[in-house]
Amino acid sequence: MKAVKEKISIEEFDGKNYQVKLVEPYDKALITHYLHNYRNGVSKHYKEDAVKVLENFVEYKENEEQISILAEDALQQLLFEVENVPFPTPENYTFKFIDLFAGIGGFRLAMQNVGGKCVFTSEWEKGAQKTYRHNFGEVPFGDITQERVKNYIPQEFDILCAGFPCQAFSIAGNRKGFADTRGTLFFDIEQIVVKHKPKVVFLENVKNLISHDKGNTFKTIIDTLEQKLGYKVFTKVLNSMTHANIPQNRERIFIIAFDPNQVKNYANFKFPSEIKLTKTIHDILEKGKQADNLYYKNIA
Numbered sequence: 250m251k252a253v254k255e256k257i258s259i260e261e262f263d264g265k266n267y268q269v270k271l272v273e274p275y276d277k278a279l280i281t282h283y284l285h286n287y288r289n290g291v292s293k294h295y296k297e298d299a300v301k302v303l304e305n306f307v308e309y310k311e312n313e314e315q316i317s318i319l320a321e322d323a324l325q326q327l328l329f330e331v332e333n334v335p336f337p338t339p340e341n342y343t344f345k346f347i348d349l350f351a352g353i354g355g356f357r358l359a360m361q362n363v364g365g366k367c368v369f370t371s372e373w374e375k376g377a378q379k380t381y382r383h384n385f386g387e388v389p390f391g392d393i394t395q396e397r398v399k400n401y402i403p404q405e406f407d408i409l410c411a412g413f414p415c416q417a418f419s420i421a422g423n424r425k426g427f428a429d430t431r432g433t434l435f436f437d438i439e440q441i442v443v444k445h446k447p448k449v450v451f452l453e454n455v456k457n458l459i460s461h462d463k464g465n466t467f468k469t470i471i472d473t474l475e476q477k478l479g480y481k482v483f484t485k486v487l488n489s490m491t492h493a494n495i496p497q498n499r500e501r502i503f504i505i506a507f508d509p510n511q512v513k514n515y516a517n518f519k520f521p522s523e524i525k526l527t528k529t530i531h532d533i534l535e536k537g538k539q540a541d542n543l544y545y546k547n548i549a
Contacts, residue, residue, distance in 0.1 A: 257310070257318070257326050259388070267309055275401070276302045277388040282369065282401075284324075284331045285338065285387050291345070291368045294403045303327075331386035338385075342366035346408035347447075349438065351389050353380040356410040356453070369402045394437050402441065408449045411438050435470055442478055450474065450506040456486050458502050470504070480506035485520045 261267060262277045283299030286292040307323055310316045336358055343364040348357045351372040360367065372378055372389035382388045390398045413434050442450055452470075459467045474480045483505045507515035 257306075257323055259327060259330055259382070262306070266313055267306070275390055275398075276305075277382075278370075278390040279401075280327065281331050281382070281387045282390075284328045286368060287328055289366070291403050294368075295401070334384065334386035336361060336384050338366055339364055344407040345403075345405070346410055347371075347402060347406050348389075349393055349409065349411040349441075350413050350434070351381060352377050352412060354384050356412060356451075357381075357385060360408070360410060365408070368406050371398060393441075394434065399437075399441060399444075402445065404445060406445065406447055408451055409438070409442060409445070409447045410451045412453045413438060435473075439473055439478070442480075446508060446511075448508050448511040450480060450504070452504040452506075454502050454504075456500040456502055459486070467502075474504070474506045478506075479508070479510075481509050481515050482506045483518055483520070487520065 259277055259281060262280075279295060279299045280302050283292055283295035286295065303320055303324060307318055307320050310318050310323075336354070339361055341364070344366070345368045346360050346365050347369040348354070348360075348367050349371050351357065351370050352374075357367050357370070367385070367387070370381065370385075370387055370389040371391070371393040372381060373392045378389050390401055392398060438450070438452070458470075461467065471482055471484070474482050484502060486500055486502050488500045503520070505518065505520075507518065509515055
């Protein structure tokens with residue numbers, strides 16, 4: 250057997266030969282969540298299963314590729330990979346959050362920018378998972394409707410973030426709401442809130458959620474948060490053009506719910522004021538591509 254300082258990567262977990270050696274269907278999610286929390290107490294939550302994944306991977310390298318590598322060396326290489334990313338976790342974080350229906354990481358980026366530490370991520374779409382992994386070094390767990398995935402959520406965190414699927418409520422979709430399977434995903438959020446009781450529930454959806462089914466869908470969501478779960482709820486439609494300095498007319502409903510037992514000053518909450526739009530589309534487009542985009546706009 251050849252003994253070398255082999256360079257390994259998270260990407261190897263996707264290899265066809267390794268796939269038959271999987272310990273768990275969420276090997277990449279487990280190992281990256283463990284490593285992202287390696288320097289704090291949350292790592293204990295993932296350690297048992299993550300160690301099995303790591304040992305299985307080392308065994309695979311030895312038996313299938315005839316390469317000897319120490320588990321500690323493998324761990325350190327993978328640790329460097331998940332930390333050396335465009336948007337790393339802030340070193341001095343002040344709160345913990347989970348990122349559900351994560352997409353490519355918009356919620357996570359915002360939370361990290363104000364000192365948040367993500368301790369669990371879920372996103373089932375494969376393309377979005379790859380982009381999320383590139384941005385943050387972490388592979389999201391899959392379908393949050395599965396009880397096994399929910400069980401990977403650490404018991405304690407401060408904020409639940411969820412841009413839950415909007416197709417069931419959007420004008421562009423079929424607008425079936427809770428009659429659509431995607432619409433019922435709100436009730437998976439409810440289950441997680443009941444079990445973990447976070448300080449804050451932070452939800453985002455399309456503006457049309459408010460008026461869907463003559464307001465009954467929105468009322469069901471608010472009543473669930475307030476009357477059933479005991480949270481104090483604030484809602485408002487915000488536009489990225491007036492609140493994020495982004496030249497895009499993108500209106501979304503934001504739902505912020507506080508547990509009054511854990512957030513005593515919840516009544517002081519206020520949505521941010523509008524800010525002046527100073528950017529244009531030319532600040533966003535790649536340099537050298539602007540003329541091409543204007544050309545396509547003119548002939549469309």
